[in-house]
Amino acid sequence: MDFLWEGVEEAVRLIARGDRAVLHAAYNSVACTLTAVLLAAALALPYGAWLALCRPPLARTQVLLLRWGMFTPTVVVGLVVYGLLSRQGPLGSIDQLYTQQAIVAGEFLLAFPVLGALTHAAVAQLDPVVAETARTLGAGRARTLLTVLGEVRLPLAAALLTAFARCFSELGVAVTVGGNLELETRTLASTVVLDLSRGRFGAALAPGLILLGIALLVMLVAGRLERERRR
Amino acid sequence: MRRAGAIAVLVALGLAGLWALDPAPPAPAAGRLRLATTTSTANSGLLAWLLAPFEAREGLRVQVIAVGTGQALALGRRGDCDLVMVHARAEEDAFLAAGHGVDRRDLMSNDFVVLGPRDDPAGIRGMEDPGAALARVLERGATFLSRGDESGTHLKERALWARVGVDPERRRGYLKAGDGMARCIEVAHQKQAYVLADRGTWLAMAPRPDLAVLVEGHPSLRNPYGVILVNPARHPHVNAEGARRLLDWLTSPEGQARIGAFRVGGEVLFHPLARE
Structure with a gap:
């Protein structure tokens, strides 16, 4: 149990000292x-809503695929992106392996199914009257979409936070396509792995605690925004 | 509608601003060098210390991708790094023979040790031949923890078993961790198992009081590292020029002296090996 306490001490020390590597992570x-969550949201929210409202052919299959995608292990997503970006892969020539962009691409693939599936679920729950009313009032497609998404903003906020949580704490992508490069692509979660592989358990706990601290901040801000919107 | 558009623009601007704030913006591709190497060189702290003067003088940033020897060579085969620094001579020669790499040079060596529980239930302390010691661990019903990850250490361990003609696979007491060196040492410490480790990682770790060096010093425990350039004829995009400068520097008297001067807890971990 010693290392738990050691971890707390180390976390405080790293933050107080403004440790460059940890701050960058x-x-x-x-x-x-x-970036990944917002990019994914820009596509997945309309997509999920479209599946629920317009029921295109194979809508159920698409929903199933989205839900299935939520289970993809992060390392598998990492491997797929690695395969694409590797020198011998189809996108090797763009020279993006081991970059922050590669991590964003991987996390995009992690966030998209979560956002799509949960948006679909939220919109499917909504009374179809909402969309119809908007349409009869002369709203175009974009406006109808915004009205519908506005009606389900609480479940959408939950979906965004879920996607954020999945990406923020993930490891597979950061290590496989990020390469865990210090001051470049190292994230808080991959810092934990590195310290673990060095056998430094207390030090490994510190970035984990910082990660949890930031997550708490994000939740508090999100909760605050939610309350303001409801007023 | 207009408000939604404004929010979207604000979010995009916010993101762009966030990226502009990057406290350590990535090096441009031209000033970047990728070295795939083993966890032992990176985790012991050698590389950070060794590469600092080279990076400062040459204005290059060396990105160290610390993985096992097997994976480092695989990255080289795919052209995802510019040079590799590994320790498994047979695999290195195969890598060269297949045309994936050019100009292999001896760099440095350290040595392996057999660690085990301080009270040594299998009674291998002080044995000469590490292969015989490993065999005795299993014979006496004790536990041996293998890396099990195709790393250089794992390959060395296999060679030791082969020397005494023992096949440990599926034997009682033979466990595979599938993890890096320091983690394996920790698992061995917790399970009171025997383990083959490189001395560098063992010394660089915080003390594990219930584990001790039991067998050391045999010639078969020597652990030479080599550096190989990824073949630019096969992978034209590699930073061949930068990689060669690093290779030359590492094997120069200056680089070699710096390797020899690296110490952890007062002990020399790596011995320079390059011949002029």
């Missing part, structure tokens, strides 16, 4: 995750 975690 925290920055990476936040920047990559936010």
Whole structure:
């Protein structure tokens, strides 16, 4: 149990000292995750809503695939992206392996199914009258979509947080396509792995605690926004 | 509608701003060198210490991808790094013979030790031949923990078993961790198992009081490292020029002296090996 206490001490020390590597890892975690989740949301929210509202052919299969995608182990997503970006892969020429962009691409693939499936579920629950009313009032497609998404904003916020959580704490992508490069692609979660592989358990706990701290902050901010919107 | 558009623009601007704030922006591809190597060189702290003067003088950033020897060579085969630094001579020669690499040079060596429980239930302390010691561990019903990950250490362990003609696979007491060196040492410590480790990782770790070095010093425990350039004829995109400069520097008197001067807890971990 000693190392738990040691971890707390180490976390405080790293933050107080403004340790460059840890700060950059925290920055990476936040920047990559936010970018990936927002990009995925820009596509997955309309897609999920479209599946629920327009019931295109094979809608159920698509929903099934989205839900299935939520189970993909992060390392498998990492491997797929590695295969694409490797020098011998189809996208090797763009030279993006072991970059932050590669991590964003992988996390995008992690976030997309979560956001799509949960948006679909939320919109499917909604009274179809909402969309019809919007349409009869002369709303175009985009406006109808926004109205519908606005009606389910609480479950959408939960979906966004779930996707954020999946990406923020993931490891498989960060290590396989990020390469865990110090001051470049190292994230908080992959810092934990590295310290573990060095056999330094207390030090490994510190970035984990920082990660949890940031996650708590994000939740508090999100909760705050939610309350303001409801007023 | 207009408000949604404004929010989207704000979010996009916010993201762009977030990326502009990157406290350590990535090096441009031209000033970047990728070295795939083993966890032992990176985890012991050698590489950070060794590469700092080279990076400063040459204005290159060396990205160290620390994986096992097997994976490092695989990255080289795929052209995903510019040079490899590994320790498994047979695999290195195969890598060269297949045309994946050019200009292999001896770099440095350290040595392996057999670690085990301090009270040594299998009674191998002080044995000369590490292969015979490993065989005795299983004969006496004790536990041996293998890396089991195709790393250089794992390959060395296999060679030791082969020397005494023992096949440990599926034998009682033979466990495979599938993890890095330091983690394996920790698992062995917790399970009171025997384990083959490189001395560097063992010394660089915080003390594990219930584990001790039991067998050491035999010639078969020597662990030479080599550096190989990824073949630029096969992978034209590699930073061949930068990789060669690093190779030359590592094997120069200056680089070799720096390797020999690296110490952990007052002990020399790696002995320079390059011949001029």
